[in-house]
Amino acid sequence: MDDSTDVQSRQVEHRFKITRVGVTNVKKPIVVDRPTGKRTLNAIIDVYVDLPSDQKGSHMSRNVEVTSDLVDKTVREPVEGLENLAATMCKRLLKRHEYASYSEVDIRSDYFLEKTSPKGKSSLENYQIRAKAEGYRDREINKYIGVTVIGLTTCPCAMEGVREKLRKRYPDIAEELNEIPVITHNQRNKTTLMMEVPPEREVEVNDLIEIVENSLSSSTHEILKREDEAEVVIRAHENPKFVEDVVRDILSNILEKYEDFPDKTHMEVKSESEESIHKHNAMAERVTTFGKLRE
Amino acid sequence: MDDSTDVQSRQVEHRFKITRVGVTNVKKPIVVDRPTGKRTLNAIIDVYVDLPSDQKGSHMSRNVEVTSDLVDKTVREPVEGLENLAATMCKRLLKRHEYASYSEVDIRSDYFLEKTSPKGKSSLENYQIRAKAEGYRDREINKYIGVTVIGLTTCPCAMEGVREKLRKRYPDIAEELNEIPVITHNQRNKTTLMMEVPPEREVEVNDLIEIVENSLSSSTHEILKREDEAEVVIRAHENPKFVEDVVRDILSNILEKYEDFPDKTHMEVKSESEESIHKHNAMAERVTTFGKLRE
């Protein structure tokens, strides 16, 4: 069958460009080679190109072929970073879709990392990672890498409100109540950090996870025996945080860690707490560039 | 077209009975008439019958017709209880599906109730309600009604672990630390109570919501100004609860409230806490009858 006679190449009725067209929710195992050893990620992948106004349809099977070819190869040749795999896919997409001027690949996956509790007990903790690349015919590929971390926030505002009340109720220890961490509401928090990886630079997802965990009231741990549990609770209450604080601390830590990254480096941080005293969530977000933050 | 010649009535190759066949995820607004006024619920409805081994297919459009006829009528004649609507639908289904011996209807919906915070501020709180009915040709219909409530639990175990640690760290106020509520982890909790409504009896969902909220460490509130917030936090910490405690308190309160309900009355309670110090959840459940609980 001649490709030039296919339905995709027929006359277009309404000649509008399509921003993105492709396949979403393709599931694939990807083998990555980390400093800590090879591991298999179960990924969900979206693969797009643009479509000019005079082309009726995009050849979507090519998107899946590019995905299969490059992802299945990782079993024999593991990739070092998901964002590099996404970038390679973007280049190949532009080759296969001769009518496209833009390509985009978005990869999400569960991810596991060995972590240690305050008392030294180690366990495998679960995170989500995400990589993205945007390809152009006439300029360099944009690459992004990101993590989503589940952690713990304790509310600084309620803590002060409670402290006042307790001081009135227990006047004998009013002074001590200013020193000890007092009760407040705390909650499961989900924080996502996504940043651009400039050309010739590298970003290690394990570092991003560490930066996010250090910016929360406390990290969470799958196994906490009694001693450890008390320790985590105390630390979290010595470190009360609004979602705004979490976002700002991450911004600050990222700027410091990647101080030589160019001003145009893009960055997004979003922190959402599943409020325990409300049915709704509290959310703070910053979408920006390194340059704006350095101002 | 003669129904006897339709595809559904053709020869069956593998003559096995089908336990349930029907339509799921039908969305419909339902108007209910509550003591507190008429309200419109946006419901999701599943509608099933069984299918004997010698009938090839079930006439699924009849399920949707029964749903439309009876649900759309509520605009003019609001129903008093969702479980009664489900029961009426079950009867009609058995009439329309002459080959069926069983019918089942399951209705879920968001639900709103005005609630008052400790300091007297009122707000409209969100809940989920669920009604279910199972119809038979040869015996009475089973009806069920249930609620899902988002609330707050504080962990009694971590509270004790923390108290020990704090007493060592602040020996001067060791005695007072036994009296005051100390820090622990607390979390968003989702508790579901589903119970049978015996013939000739009534169960008010608002009562079920109250019973669940009273069995949690605290109810949650959409609006809490600073005073209120501190009050909720203190109450919740004066009332630490395992998910097991939440389930048992509900069982006890239900038994007391509906003390004249027969022994065979079915009941299910499930309480799940989105742990703030872990990435996983904690869950406790009891599936039972009033008779078993009275033993």
Next chain:
Amino acid sequence: MDDSTDVQSRQVEHRFKITRVGVTNVKKPIVVDRPTGKRTLNAIIDVYVDLPSDQKGSHMSRNVEVTSDLVDKTVREPVEGLENLAATMCKRLLKRHEYASYSEVDIRSDYFLEKTSPKGKSSLENYQIRAKAEGYRDREINKYIGVTVIGLTTCPCAMEGVREKLRKRYPDIAEELNEIPVITHNQRNKTTLMMEVPPEREVEVNDLIEIVENSLSSSTHEILKREDEAEVVIRAHENPKFVEDVVRDILSNILEKYEDFPDKTHMEVKSESEESIHKHNAMAERVTTFGKLRE
């Protein structure tokens, strides 16, 4: 308590601006007054403001108060359009958060509309609607309204591939096979249209729903008796569509319907088909302005 001494107003450690901070997932019933009568929508609402670099925390309870005040009022004074409610909320947010320069409100809800099948049978069909507003201190509010519609697409590419094969297999009717609609794969499609509502203009969601449904291979219907079912299947196959076609037809229909809207009017269309022959989805999207489309 003096607001100036609250935790939110304390010294900020890392002085970065926050793009958006607020509450998400607030559930509320909203009463709207449509030409077809009053109806209650069960909405999910997100409410944000920005936060300057020198303010530690945003007063989130104000977001919920603004929501409660304005939404609960709709019971007595129903709103005409959700985007207008969102805009009013944006104004009030800027009043309550004196430190904010931006506010944003996002409202999603199920929505029902009476529709008629090809053979004239009417049923209540389910849609999702979404309204959004962005408020600024120094310029006009941006308002958006949108719909999500579930419909049916039939694949034009597979239809041609099948036609060729059938012509070879049944050479006696090869000519007729060019005329009749032949088999192809078809699937559930979810299409979202979101557009800006310029100042002094109005957009009726029912019109948006009609435009989307007319751009699909066919609309879907909750009740289809046998005659109707065949009719829908034939129509859908006489009208095969790629997701790219769906997007372009909507763009064309919108441009025509709102021909007097200004060039800067923003618009987004996204069409996603749950492919029946694949486990993944096919998606096409255009994000643009009226001006770009008119070029």
Next chain:
Amino acid sequence: MDDSTDVQSRQVEHRFKITRVGVTNVKKPIVVDRPTGKRTLNAIIDVYVDLPSDQKGSHMSRNVEVTSDLVDKTVREPVEGLENLAATMCKRLLKRHEYASYSEVDIRSDYFLEKTSPKGKSSLENYQIRAKAEGYRDREINKYIGVTVIGLTTCPCAMEGVREKLRKRYPDIAEELNEIPVITHNQRNKTTLMMEVPPEREVEVNDLIEIVENSLSSSTHEILKREDEAEVVIRAHENPKFVEDVVRDILSNILEKYEDFPDKTHMEVKSESEESIHKHNAMAERVTTFGKLRE
């Protein structure tokens, strides 16, 4: 700290038994050793025990420890079947929770299998697998294994309705229209098969996947070039199926494949089609034992 003095062992206020208490949504990578090679599954695990009426709380951290110990060991010693891992976990749980008489483990995971399209193109297809075990002190462990498969169903009823209409519209080829597959609606279908694995027997998930795929109108494939696509469409339309047919064909195929399994072997099959002409789904289900099916 002495376990006998912990909060979990304190006096119980309302002495009711708890049916299941434990942790849900624990995420872990599991290494399994299949005839086709070792692979890493990213699993979600629920781990429960029961709780007697006189024990206040269950020691939930033991559930996570049992999970970590046995699952993390699979990196060095891969397990052969998930249901055997679940069974080993059940035994260990009863050892660790001396007060429990019941234990339960439920494991779900994505799963990939290489499949071949009609024209011989191979691709890695995605499935879900699930394993479950129920442990008792006084009798053998129950083990279950299951799969969820995404496939394609074409409606036999609409096909006949359409055929009648087309015959009237094209009387010249009325006879041929009885022979060729005609248009109908077809849709993404999700079918789940879960069955008990009797003691001393084995069930291979790849076999279950094959049985389900053979019982659908067609399997789905990630990559289908034009020839293949037409082939899949034609096959699917030569093989129209109600969800009832899918369930019955699976029951029949399972009975034949495992003909020596005992009568009490439990089995559940559920097939749900995302209707392309409706917004709701069609579902059929059978919950039964081999003995009942053999009657």
